[in-house]
Amino acid sequence: WKRKGMPVSSCLLQHNRGRARCGCSEEAGEGGSAGGEASPHGPGPHHSLQQAGLGAQRHPSCEMLIYKIHHLFTVHLSSGEKITFLDTPGHAAFSAMRARGTYVTDIIILVVAAEDGVMQQTIESIEHAKNAGVPLVLAINKCDKPEADPERVKKELLAHDVVCEEFGGDVQAVNISALKGDNLTILAEATVALAEMLELKADYTGLVEGTIIESRKDKGKGPVTTAIIQRGTLRKGCVLVAGKTWAKVRFMFDENGKAVDAASPSIPVEIMGWKEVPSAGDEILEVESEQRAHEVVAWRTYVEQQEKMKKDGEVIEVKQKEHRMEYEKKQQNLAHLTWRQRKAALYKASKHLMLLKPKERAETDKNVLSIIIKGDVDGSVEAILNVLDSYDADDECKLDVVHFGMGDISETDLNLAETFNGVVYGFSVKANETIKKMAAKKGIKIKLHNIIYKLIEDLKDELSSRLPPSVVENTIGEASVLDIFSVTVGKSKVPVAGCRVQKGQLDKKMKFKLIRKGNVIWKGSLSSLKHHKDDVQVIKTGMDCGLSLDKHVEFNIGDEIICYEEKEIQQTTSWNPGF
Incomplete structure (x- = not known):
């Protein structure tokens, strides 16, 4: 926006949601839906600003899919000022995205629902604002509802150092x-x-x-970024560096998808001409020439490699120590053997693995799930990885992300999945027919989703399928031992229990256990089940019987005989990602 006597002023604001709820057709926050999608809670404040006669228009390129990207747009006020809004998803998975957005804004509009009050994401957004030193404007939404209580919201915010003007603070x-x-x-x-x-x-x-607010790889345009300019004026032909890549600007588009020749501070712009896809959050710097861009990228790459080598060295050192300890333990176990016996033992231990192919080796350890993650844009992949960072069930099934990136599912992804016996997950991307046929031929699973919580639910199901089933005992009948005697079988005397069935029935073909004072004394099968002198298969409630076990066990009067069957039940992962 421009102020009289201040032609170089600008204002960039972030509309930061305080709370979000997952949905199948909209990303709902404190104000309702993001990007103006249909919602039972009504349109979000950013969308309403656009529709309230303030002059802004919404365009397809800024459309926000469920849990996808920032919504970036400019509102033109009747007084002539302009406000650029950066609207970020409120879901917990997008914490890093919200934190990034905070640092590129001048003012944060904190939206809190009048009926819900302060929620976890509200507190998180306040912390982001404090850390970045960005001032707040409080928007208390849904004040038209009967249960709305704006005063409660203001009082709750006092506990988080957000003091409104009526309480002597500086927050409007x-x-x-x-x-x-x-x-x-x-x-x-x-x-x-x-x-x-x-x-x-x-x-x-x-x-x-x-x-850089968002980045993606477009089939027709190549690497594309959405950015906010904070200093200088960006023009075609400018040479830019971001992260470990660079660009010579070929084309620029404004928020309405219209080609522009220049972009000034606080104006959102889509930039084409990047050699590779930079990461969301990367700083953009203009350099004097392409040669200088090459030098900067080369230096940054070198520094990163040195840091990686240092970290890798530390990991290798730990692994070497583990291997030494394992080797010494094996040597101790073999110390008492002759050299021929040692050779035979080592050969026997390694023979099975030597005969396996790589894929078959992976299958020997079913409690490992290797996955490949592909997303449409950098922010989507980052959000999914943030959710996966919360995985805490390695003791059940190890989760291994072998590769992640942007773009549609490729043959390279399938090759990785085949090597690691993995599953390919795609978010808002496609797999063409050739890739699908190739995956089917190789027996590789491709899971495609457009909603983040659906992808995570699918992943949880896949993790659960890798867990061994748990065995549950289902009681069929219960009997009490009323008398004890023995019969002679051959030269041996076999203990026999005279019982009465108290509940259910005793079925000879099922499993049995002997309980004494709450402790299991024996588990196994019956060698004999008689009603009077007749051999029977089933004894029902209220009937008397004599039974003997498949093992010599002495009975006591008062013992319990339990007839049961074992059922396998599929376990589910204990991981709770918060959805």
Whole structure:
């Protein structure tokens, strides 16, 4: 936005949600849906600002799929000012994305639902704002609802050092209804007033600086980034460096998908011309020439390699120590053997693995799940990896991410999956018919999803399928020992229990156990089951019988005989990712 007498001023604001709920057709936050998708809670404040006669238009390239990317747009006020909004998903999986967004904004609009109050993501957003030193404007949404209690929200926020003006603080609070559009103009005016007080300024001259908000690999365009310019003016032909890649800007597009020749501070812009896909959050720096860009990238790559070598060396040292200990233990176990016996023992231990192919070796350890993650954009992959970081059930099944990246499922992904006996997971990407046929031929699973919690649920099912089934005993009948006697079989005397069935029935072909004072004395099968003098297969409730066990066990009067069957039940992973 421009202020009188201040032609180089700009204002970039972040609309940061305080709480989010998972859904199948919308990403719902405190204000409802992200990106203006249909929601039972109504449109979000950012969408309502666009629809409230403030002059902004929404465009397909900024459309936000469920748990996908930031929603970046500009609102034009009737007074002539412009506000650029960066709307981030509120779900816990996108914590890193919200933190990144905080550092590229001048003001955060913290949206809290009047009926729900302060939630976990609200607190997280406040912490991000504190760490970045970014001031807040509080928007209390859903104030049109009967159960709305804006005053409770303000009081709850006091515990987190967010003090509204009416309590002597400096945080403006605006009661709004995104659904009805109430007070959205007042919210915009409050934001502009804070921007004027902060005297926000930007330098339109000099080398360009900015931040990558999102990145992806487009089939037609190649590597593409969405960025915010923070210093200088970006033009076609500029040479940029971000992370370990660089670009000579070929094309730029504004938020409406319209080609532009220049982008000034606080304006969202889509940039084409990158050699590789940089990461979301990378800093953009303009350099003087392509040669200088090569030098910067080469140096950054070298530094990263040195750091990796240092970390790898530490890991290798630990592994070597483990191997030495294992070797010494094996040597101790073989110490008492002759050299011929040692050779035979070592050959026997390794023979089985030597005959296995790589895939078969992986199958010998079913409690390992190797996965390949592919996503449409960098932020999607990052969000999934953030969820996987919470995995804490390695004792049940080890989860190994062997590869992750952006783009559709490729032959390389299938080759990795075949090598590691893994599963390929894709988020908002495709697998063409050739890839599908190749995967079917190789017996490789490809799981494609467009909703993050559906992908995680699928992964949980796959993890559960790798767990051994648990055995559950299902009681069929119970009997009490009322008398004890013995019969002669051959030259041996066999203990016999005279019993009465108290519950269910005794079925000779099932399993049995002998309980004495709450302790299991024996488990096994019956060698004999008689009713009077007749051999029988089943004894029902209330009937008397004589029985002997498949093992010589002395009975006591009062012992319990339990007839049961064993059933295998598939275990489920104990991992709780928070969905």
